Amino acid sequence: MLRLLQIEFIKLWNNKSSKILIISYFVLLCCIALISVIKFPLGEGVHLADIGIFNFPYIWHFNTYVAAIFKLFLAIVIVSMMANEYSNKTLKQNLIDGLSKKEFILSKFLTVVTFSLVSTIFVFGVSMVLGLVYSDYNEVSIIFSELGFLFAFFIKLVGFFSFCLFLGIFVKRSAFALGFLILWLIFEQLFFGFLGWKITGWDVANKIKDFFPLESMSNLIKEPGTRLDAVKALGNQVGAEFSSDYYVHWYEILIVLGWTAIFIYGSYALLKKRDL
Amino acid sequence: MSTILTVSNLTKKFGYLTAVKDLSFTIEKGNVYGILGPNGSGKSTTLGIVLNVVNRTSGEFAWFDGNISTHQALKKVGAIIERPNFYPYMTAIQNLKLVCKIKEVPENKIEEKLELVGLLDRKNSKFSTYSLGMKQRLAIASALLNDPEILILDEPTNGLDPQGIHQIREIIKKVASTGTTILLASHLLDEVEKVCTHVVILRKGQKLYSGRVDDMMASYGFFELKSSNTDMLLTFLKNNHSFSKVTQENGLITAFLSEEMNSEVLNRSLMDKGIVLSHLVKRKESLEEQFLALTKNEAN
Numbered sequence: 025m026l027r028l029l030q031i032e033f034i035k036l037w038n039n040k041s042s043k044i045l046i047i048s049y050f051v052l053l054c055c056i057a058l059i060s061v062i063k064f065p066l067g068e069g070v071h072l073a074d075i076g077i078f079n080f081p082y083i084w085h086f087n088t089y090v091a092a093i094f095k096l097f098l099a100i101v102i103v104s105m106m107a108n109e110y111s112n113k114t115l116k117q118n119l120i121d122g123l124s125k126k127e128f129i130l131s132k133f134l135t136v137v138t139f140s141l142v143s144t145i146f147v148f149g150v151s152m153v154l155g156l157v158y159s160d161y162n163e164v165s166i167i168f169s170e171l172g173f174l175f176a177f178f179i180k181l182v183g184f185f186s187f188c189l190f191l192g193i194f195v196k197r198s199a200f201a202l203g204f205l206i207l208w209l210i211f212e213q214l215f216f217g218f219l220g221w222k223i224t225g226w227d228v229a230n231k232i233k234d235f236f237p238l239e240s241m242s243n244l245i246k247e248p249g250t251r252l253d254a255v256k257a258l259g260n261q262v263g264a265e266f267s268s269d270y271y272v273h274w275y276e277i278l279i280v281l282g283w284t285a286i287f288i289y290g291s292y293a294l295l296k297k298r299d300l
Numbered sequence: 301m302s303t304i305l306t307v308s309n310l311t312k313k314f315g316y317l318t319a320v321k322d323l324s325f326t327i328e329k330g331n332v333y334g335i336l337g338p339n340g341s342g343k344s345t346t347l348g349i350v351l352n353v354v355n356r357t358s359g360e361f362a363w364f365d366g367n368i369s370t371h372q373a374l375k376k377v378g379a380i381i382e383r384p385n386f387y388p389y390m391t392a393i394q395n396l397k398l399v400c401k402i403k404e405v406p407e408n409k410i411e412e413k414l415e416l417v418g419l420l421d422r423k424n425s426k427f428s429t430y431s432l433g434m435k436q437r438l439a440i441a442s443a444l445l446n447d448p449e450i451l452i453l454d455e456p457t458n459g460l461d462p463q464g465i466h467q468i469r470e471i472i473k474k475v476a477s478t479g480t481t482i483l484l485a486s487h488l489l490d491e492v493e494k495v496c497t498h499v500v501i502l503r504k505g506q507k508l509y510s511g512r513v514d515d516m517m518a519s520y521g522f523f524e525l526k527s528s529n530t531d532m533l534l535t536f537l538k539n540n541h542s543f544s545k546v547t548q549e550n551g552l553i554t555a556f557l558s559e560e561m562n563s564e565v566l567n568r569s570l571m572d573k574g575i576v577l578s579h580l581v582k583r584k585e586s587l588e589e590q591f592l593a594l595t596k597n598e599a600n
Contacts (some may be wrong), residue, residue, distance in 0.1 A: 027401060117385035120351045121402045121442075126370035136472045185489045299314075300353040 031123075033178035035105065036135070042101050053146045056090055057154055061154045076252060078158035081170035085248045085270065087151040091143070092245060095181055098139055103201045105196040106132060106192025118299045129292045132189055140181035144174055176244040176272040183241050183280040183287075193294050212236045225287065235288075240279040244284040246270050252272035302329045304481055305350060306366070310359035312505075313344050319345040321416070321505040322359070327450065327483060332476050334492035334513075335485040336591060337502035343485040344382065346527050347454050364449075375403045378443030379452035382433040388428035392419060392438055395427055396445060413441040417471055433464030440471055450481040457491065462521045469494065476489055493587040503595050516590050519558035523566060526579030527553075533575050552579070 036042045059077070077086050109115040118128060155167065188205065195201040216236070220229035231237050249255055251270050309376040314318040320342040327333055335343050348354030350361050363373030383554045386395045396410045414420045417437040422430070423506045430438065436456060443451055451474070456467040472495055476482055486492050492499060493513070500510040509516060527533045530551065537546045544558035565583045570577060585593070 031398060031401050034390075034394065034401065035387060036395050038387070040389065044346050046366055054416070081350060112387060113383070116381070119353050119371070120379045120381065120404060121399055122371050122373075122375035122377075122404075123402050124352075124369070127371070230462040297355070299348070299355055 025130075027133065029134050032105075032131045032135040036101070039105075041103065045101045049094055049101075050142075050146060052097070053091055053143065055152055056087055056147075056150055058113075059090070066069075069298065078154050078228045080155050080159045080161050080167045081249065082248070083151050083155045083159065084170050084173040085245070087147055087154070088173045089245050091147045092177060092180060093142075095164070095184055098143075098181075098185065099205070100198075100202065101133075102136060102185050102188040103141075103192045103205075104198035106189055107196055107198035107201055108244040110193075110196040119300070125295050126292065127263045128292050129288065129295060133186070133288050136185040136189060137182055139185060140178050143181055147177060148174055161188075161283075170271075172272045173245060176277065179245045179277055179284075180241050180282050183284045186239075186287040187237060188199060188296050190291045190294075193291045209238055212238055234276070235279060237283045240276065240283060244272060244276050244280060303327070303364070304329055305361065305363055305483075307346070307350065307357060307361045310348060310349060310361060311348065312342075312354065313357045319505050320349070322458055323502070323505070323507050325500050325510045326482065327508065329449070329481050330362045330479060331498050332496045333484065334481065334496035334499045335488070335502065336489065336492055336499055338487055338595075339502075341502040342505035343487075343502060344454055345505075347379070347452060347483075347485060350456045351377075351381065351452070353381075359374040374381055375405075375446060376404060376449045376452070377452060378446065378448035379454075380436070380439040380443050380456060381454040381464070382451075382458075384439035386427045386435070386438065386442075389426060391426055392423045392430075392441075395438070396442055399442045399445055403446045409445055409447070411439070413444050416444070416474070417441045418467070425426045433460050433467065436460065436464070440468070444475065448480065450483060450487075451475060454485045456484070457486075457488065483534065489586075489591055499587075500589065501594060507593055511584060513587065516587075516594070520560050521562065521582055521584040522556040524579065524581040524583065525553045525555060525577055526551060527575055527577050529569075529575050532573070533570070533577075536575060 036046070062071070076082065109118070115128070119125065123131075150168075156162070159167075161167075186203070189206055191201040192198065195204055212233075214231055216233045216239075219232060220226040221227075224232065234243055246269075248270070307326070308324045310320055310323045311318065323342070323346060327400045335346070337343050345354060349356045350363075350370075352374060363370060363377070372442075387398070390398070392414065393410060396414070397407055400407045400410070407563055411420065411423075414423050417440050419434060419437055419441065422434065427435070427438070440453075440456070443453075457468050458473070460468065469491070472482065472484070476495060482495070484492060484496060497514060498511065499513050499516065501508040525533060530553070532550075533553060534546065534548065537543050537553070542557060542559050542561050547554045547558040563580055567577065567580060
């Protein structure tokens with residue numbers, strides 16, 4: 025297993041553009057901390073940190089949600105690490121040198137899991153520091169509550185990157201694979217709209233939508249904005265009611281894990297079937 | 301003698317096209333094999349199948365004693381197919397380190413192999429800066445990293461300039477002299493003739509011949525003769541049962557043997573008849589002539 029990771033590491037780390045993207049991704053993750061200095065020009069200025077976004081346990085929700093936006097950087101790396109193997113024909117050479125197709129996919133998947141794990145640890149670290157500095161509540165039991173968001177963040181990244189991996193193998197060209205990713209995002213929404221409008225009605229369509237790959241991933245961590253006391257108070261004033269359920273549900277995790285399995289197995293099946 | 305590769309009844313179809321048809325042969329340790337055949341005869345496809353990159357339609361192949369999986373077996377094989385494939389953004393050393401990791405062999409052979417192919421002074425240059433000849437040589441170095449039981453080369457001199465071709469051939473000869481089994485696929489007959497002891501000849505995916513190069517045709521060779529007394533010479537040859545066929549072209553007479561005879565015997569008997577030769581050469585058909593004869597026979 026370590027050997028497979030080392031193989032992938034050599035390939036990635038010697039590639040200048042991959043290296044830059046990976047580094048910028050992790051730097052950006054750290055930059056979540058910069059949100060704390062954002063000041064709204066209300067009256068004498070309100071620090072974003074002062075309206076409670078860094079309170080435990082809310083910070084776990086908020087930071088994982090924001091950090092997930094940056095995953096696109098790694099998506100580029102992952103799609104190209106897969107597609108480049110095709111365009112350089114190194115995939116063929118790897119197999120001839122004695123890597124099995126299973127090992128090849130496994131090495132990519134392990135890399136994806138490693139990326140996700142390191143990202144999760146990063147977000148945990150950054151959030152912990154920010155929370156300890158700004159949070160109004162510092163009891164240990166509160167700090168370590170709602171860690172489910174971190175787990176969901178990890179699963180979400182693994183799922184999303186597995187999708188990228190699959191697209192890389194399926195399309196074989198990194199630019200087209202990324203295009204396909206965006207196309208798929210639009211397609212999910214169009215399909216949802218069509219279902220709701222013509223076929224099943226909106227209630228059923230909303231339920232089906234939760235099973236779409238990208239939708240299920242974004243469902244894992246729901247938008248945290250309306251959970252803020254400040255926003256709630258504002259909402260109450262204008263008469264809007266936010267009664268969403270913010271927490272991570274086991275079945276949502278299961279759906280994403282299901283897609284992950286499908287994408288990884290699909291990549292393997294595709295590779296096995298193809299003549300190189 | 302131990303068997304390295306056994307191929308039995310291998311067939312590969314690409315849609316309607318049958319690229320390899322019911323092919324069987326074995327590769328024994330210590331020999332230098334050539335797979336010969338015109339372009340599109342299924343050489344690369346066959347190699348692709350045994351190297352785990354092309355899926356077979358039917359048939360079997362087994363590496364070594366057949367008890368290990370193909371990808372494990374490939375760690376004991378060195379192979380280059382078609383074009384050298386490496387990561388363009390990595391240096392020669394980095395690329396070879398990666399290969400070592402894949403093959404699970406220590407990295408201490410890298411310098412030695414780079415030396416062998418004459419790339420040691422360019423070891424820290426990126427692969428993308430290499431010329432085609434250098435790329436091909438790096439591929440050979442990479443294939444040799446594990447001191448393989450068998451080295452497989454598919455058209456190793458394709459697209460190279462004469463100097464590059466010469467360099468590759470020298471390396472192949474060097475490797476062959478160490479006792480490594482070699483399998484060389486090529487459509488260049490003189491290339492195969494120069495280095496191979498055994499051949500497998502393919503045409504349209506079918507095997508025409510496999511065995512020793514010398515035994516390819518049951519032939520005793522032929523004489524090329526010239527004499528001022530051409531008519532007498534011709535009469536003599538035609539009445540001699542040792543010759544199956546006699547042809548004449550531009551004053552040069554070619555007499556094909558139907559049994560073994562050395563040139564000394566022929567010369568003496570001609571002298572006895574008073575026929576004096578100005579030219580006497582005994583030759584065997586070149587691989588090219590044999591190959592063309594073989595592929596032509598089968599066409600009819």
